[in-house]
Amino acid sequence: MPARGSPHPAAAPIAPPTQPTLHGSPTRVYLNQHVTPYLLEGMKRLAIEEPEKPLRWLAEFLAARSREVEGA
Structure with a gap:
């Protein structure tokens, strides 16, 4: 059912994606797949812990x- 006064018909609900859509240059895709998740995790923990030597800690x-991820 369209919203009151809307000229657009009601659309069926769309399920959110279960996997991110890969886009951008090959370099960006590579970094987003293999580096960014771990870097963001580390930066979040870094902000919580606020160590004296943040670059060494990271x-x-x-x-x-x-x-852990890649082995030895």
């Missing part, structure tokens, strides 16, 4: 996540 966090 480097160590990313190295640890790399070992």
Whole structure:
């Protein structure tokens, strides 16, 4: 049923996507798939912990996540 006074017919509800749509340059797609999720996770934790040496902390966090995700 269209909204009152709307010239547009009511559309069926659209389910949200379950996976992100890959777009942009190959470099952007690669970074979004393999780097960005871990970098964002680290930056969120960094903001919470506020370590004295933030760059070293982030480097160590990313190295640890790399070992977990990529192995040895």
